Amino acid sequence: xxxxxQLEPEKCTGCLQCEMACxxxxxxVFNPAKSRIKVFGFHDQGRFAPYTCTQCDEAWCMHAxxxxxxxxxxxxxxxxxxxxxCVGCKVCTIACPFGTVNYSHDTGKVIKxxxxxxxxxxxxxxxxxxxxxxxxxxxxxxxxxxxAQQSSAGSASFNVPTEKDVQTYxxxx
Amino acid sequence: MAWANxxxxxxxxxxxxxxxxxxxxxxxxxxGQRGLASKYLFEEIDPQCDALxxxxxxxxxxxxxxxxxxxxxxxxxxxxxxxxxxAIACSNSGGYIGAEMKNAGWDMVIFEGKSSKPVYLYIHNxxxxxxxxxxxxxxxxxxxxxxxxxxxxxxxxxxxxxxRSAEAGCLYAGVINDLHRAAGRSGVGTVMASKNLKAVVCxxxxxxxxxxxxxxxxxxxxxxxxxxxxxxxxxxxxxxYGTQVLMNVINEAGAMPTRNMRETQFEGAHSISGEAMHxxxxxxxxxxxxxxxxCFACTIACGRISTVDxxxxxxxxxxEYWGNSGGLEYEAAxxxxxxTGVDDLDALTYANFLCNEDGFDPIxxxxxxxxxxxxxxxxxxxxEHTGGVDxxxxxxxxxxxxxxxxxxxxxxxxxxxxxxxxxxxxxxRPELSMTVKGQEFPAYDPRGIQGMxxxxxxxxxxxxxxxxxxxxxxxxxxxxxxDPLSTDGKPxxxxxxxDATAAFDSSGLCIFTSFAWTLDDVAPQLDxxxxxxxxxxxxxxxxxxxxxxxxxxxxxxGLTSKDDTLPKRLLEEGANxxxxxxxxxxxxxxxxxxxxxxxxxxxxxxxxxxxxRLGLA
Numbered sequence: 001x002x003x004x005x006q007l008e009p010e011k012c013t014g015c016l017q018c019e020m021a022c023x024x025x026x027x028x029v030f031n032p033a034k035s036r037i038k039v040f041g042f043h044d045q046g047r048f049a050p051y052t053c054t055q056c057d058e059a060w061c062m063h064a065x066x067x068x069x070x071x072x073x074x075x076x077x078x079x080x081x082x083x084x085x086c087v088g089c090k091v092c093t094i095a096c097p098f099g100t101v102n103y104s105h106d107t108g109k110v111i112k113x114x115x116x117x118x119x120x121x122x123x124x125x126x127x128x129x130x131x132x133x134x135x136x137x138x139x140x141x142x143x144x145x146x147x148a149q150q151s152s153a154g155s156a157s158f159n160v161p162t163e164k165d166v167q168t169y170x171x172x173x
Numbered sequence: 174m175a176w177a178n179x180x181x182x183x184x185x186x187x188x189x190x191x192x193x194x195x196x197x198x199x200x201x202x203x204x205g206q207r208g209l210a211s212k213y214l215f216e217e218i219d220p221q222c223d224a225l226x227x228x229x230x231x232x233x234x235x236x237x238x239x240x241x242x243x244x245x246x247x248x249x250x251x252x253x254x255x256x257x258x259x260a261i262a263c264s265n266s267g268g269y270i271g272a273e274m275k276n277a278g279w280d281m282v283i284f285e286g287k288s289s290k291p292v293y294l295y296i297h298n299x300x301x302x303x304x305x306x307x308x309x310x311x312x313x314x315x316x317x318x319x320x321x322x323x324x325x326x327x328x329x330x331x332x333x334x335x336x337r338s339a340e341a342g343c344l345y346a347g348v349i350n351d352l353h354r355a356a357g358r359s360g361v362g363t364v365m366a367s368k369n370l371k372a373v374v375c376x377x378x379x380x381x382x383x384x385x386x387x388x389x390x391x392x393x394x395x396x397x398x399x400x401x402x403x404x405x406x407x408x409x410x411x412x413x414y415g416t417q418v419l420m421n422v423i424n425e426a427g428a429m430p431t432r433n434m435r436e437t438q439f440e441g442a443h444s445i446s447g448e449a450m451h452x453x454x455x456x457x458x459x460x461x462x463x464x465x466x467x468c469f470a471c472t473i474a475c476g477r478i479s480t481v482d483x484x485x486x487x488x489x490x491x492x493e494y495w496g497n498s499g500g501l502e503y504e505a506a507x508x509x510x511x512x513t514g515v516d517d518l519d520a521l522t523y524a525n526f527l528c529n530e531d532g533f534d535p536i537x538x539x540x541x542x543x544x545x546x547x548x549x550x551x552x553x554x555x556x557e558h559t560g561g562v563d564x565x566x567x568x569x570x571x572x573x574x575x576x577x578x579x580x581x582x583x584x585x586x587x588x589x590x591x592x593x594x595x596x597x598x599x600x601x602r603p604e605l606s607m608t609v610k611g612q613e614f615p616a617y618d619p620r621g622i623q624g625m626x627x628x629x630x631x632x633x634x635x636x637x638x639x640x641x642x643x644x645x646x647x648x649x650x651x652x653x654x655x656d657p658l659s660t661d662g663k664p665x666x667x668x669x670x671x672d673a674t675a676a677f678d679s680s681g682l683c684i685f686t687s688f689a690w691t692l693d694d695v696a697p698q699l700d701x702x703x704x705x706x707x708x709x710x711x712x713x714x715x716x717x718x719x720x721x722x723x724x725x726x727x728x729x730x731g732l733t734s735k736d737d738t739l740p741k742r743l744l745e746e747g748a749n750x751x752x753x754x755x756x757x758x759x760x761x762x763x764x765x766x767x768x769x770x771x772x773x774x775x776x777x778x779x780x781x782x783x784x785x786r787l788g789l790a
Binding site: 013015017021032045128 | 498
């Protein structure tokens with residue numbers, strides 16, 4: 001089963017555990033500045049939101065790369081940067097509509113989320129479940145469930161007989 | 174090794190900046206942050222110096238775990254001599270700037286001297302420069318923050334800043350970081366402003382990478398997070414209600430100081446409680462609380478993000494206050510509310526916004542307003558002094574106007590900026606000041622929680638709940654329940670809490686973890702990160718050493734055992750209501766035994782043996 005990172009901003013508290021986990025896994029250092037996932041705070045609105053690469057199927061970064069340094073990991077679906085091939089031209093950073101591929105001047109290469117080879121550390125570190133790693137075909141499942149629970153249609157009426165149903169049934173018998 | 178091993182020294186008089194290695198010998202004895210900076214301060218300044226003079230120094234300091242994945246590992250402290258108390262000041266704050274400073278490669282920044290004109294310090298990793306602060310001097314923290322972000326064109330900078338209250342000399346001004354987190358108490362912001370230092374702007378991209386045993390550290394910090402997650406207070410109570418989880422609990426215990434501590438229960442407690450912050454308002458159907466928020470690395474997330482009702486009288490025509498900002502914590506809700514008799518949640522939230530916007534301590538401010546209300550009640554001050562304001566207990570209008578005046582240091586706000594002690598002295602009723610060593614009480618009445626009386630009387634920075642929070646044991650039963658109305662065993666309990674707290678405060682972690690953690694949970698995290706064999710025993714010894722060092726600073730500053738006392742009201746007037754009705758605080762029963770337990774003589778001076786044992790000789 002392929003999986004994807006599911007981001008639920010309403011659960012984010014802005015603690016940056018994900019940024020530290022990411023930088024630790026990828027760079028061996030606790031350093032939000034080197035994280036592939038970023039948490040943004042919108043103070044005035046009282047909101048935080050984590051954001052990172054969504055691993056597009058038709059990945060523009062990959063298509064734009066002139067030296068084929070971005071490749072698909074067949075096991076995870078992640079678009080991964082081959083450091084040995086990347087020439088630091090930054091064309092992928094222009095191609096990505098979401099800003100999730102970035103250049104690192106320390107290494108002269110670009111960095112982006114690679115799903116940690118199928119065990120993303122950001123998701124493991126998130127204390128509130130704002131970042132989870134779920135079935136790629138069902139990233140909306142929890143949100144659908146929450147809406148279903150809230151909706152009046154969900155109040156048992158479609159699959160549990162009402163008293164009236166029972167009466168109608170009894171009379172018919 | 175988790176320490177960055179580097180200190181930035183800024184001489185404001187000369188405008189020079191230098192760096193030096195951290196004294197690692199001291200780091201083994203004082204760990205970091207509160208302990209280590211207190212050691213530096215004691216070594217470098219004359220404790221008798223004028224707190225607002227060029228001879229005082231101001232230290233911004235991180236701990237070894239600041240900037241790491243340890244839960245709550247984002248704390249920093251501001252350490253100096255206090256202008257409010259004349260004692261040592263150490264105010265701790267969360268938010269993000271502590272970690273940013275550490276990520277830039279600095280354990281500590283030491284400011285010395287005094288600049289001839291307003292400046293701010295800009296740090297970008299190794300690069301540090303003093304910049305002209307003309308454009309932000311005279312501005313609120315919020316305005317300065319916006320201007321600095323525009324100036325530097327960098328959305329990722331973090332800022333610590335003082336407000337107009339500090340510039341105007343309010344004696345309990347704090348240093349605000351990240352808009353609404355505060356190194357709040359004892360006037361550390363007043364000291365910063367007295368040096369003509371408006372702000373510290375920081376951007377760090379180096380990170381913390383020298384962990385001793387990285388995988389061991391990940392395991393130890395994960396173990397710690399599990400304990401926090403599974404604990405009822407840190408896993409549920411604090412995220413849901415913040416520290417405001419305490420409002421109804423403490424009120425029921427009869428330990429809710431009300432109307433300048435005349436009373437011990439507040440009839441309006443529910444209206445200003447954590448529960449009330451969740452209730453929809455009548456006017457717009459929105460609750461006061463928007464969400465909870467975490468400081469850097471914190472997996473508890475007790476912070477409150479709130480709004481004031483747009484229709485409320487305080488902000489009706491002020492759209493600049495219609496957005497979200499830092500909401501009420503328990504201490505602020507108590508001081509602004511119960512202590513002044515005001516039960517209007519939106520008024521308190523607005524006053525709290527102003528405390529953040531212009532950087533003054535809501536505890537000392539609220540308690541000073543409460544003292545002024547009592548002076549007014551007794552006729553010692555009149556509308557002539559208050560500028561025509563009816564300054565009666567329970568008046569939300571008086572409270573919010575007072576906050577506006579203190580924010581800018583105008584009118585009656587100048588008197589209120591003196592703090593409760595000086596205000597009550599000025600108007601001839603010193604006994605009405607609810608302070609220890611000149612610092613206002615926080616939100617626990619020591620008649621209903623006996624151990625807190627001793628904790629307040631002996632706290633090295635004046636009345637403070639964060640130096641030995643025996644409430645945990647006496648009310649909440651953490652780590653074990655003791656009788657709040659009894660003095661039995663309290664000297665030992667207070668000492669144990671004080672020493673452990675000093676160790677927590679020196680690590681880079683938040684003291685709120687101690688609702689769930691003991692030093693047994695902290696030691697493995699520190700030991701995996703730092704060289705030096707960090708055990709619980711070593712941490713307790715460090716805590717005790719830090720406590721005694723602070724005591725030595727205060728003794729050298731001229732304080733004596735006479736300052737280890739409480740206002741007459743708490744020693745002689747019985748509580749008026751609740752489980753402690755009729756009881757006073759029995760400090761006299763506890764203090765001599767406390768001195769003995771501490772290894773001090775009966776004048777409160779550490780004995781030669783104690784100094785020897787702790788390596789302070």
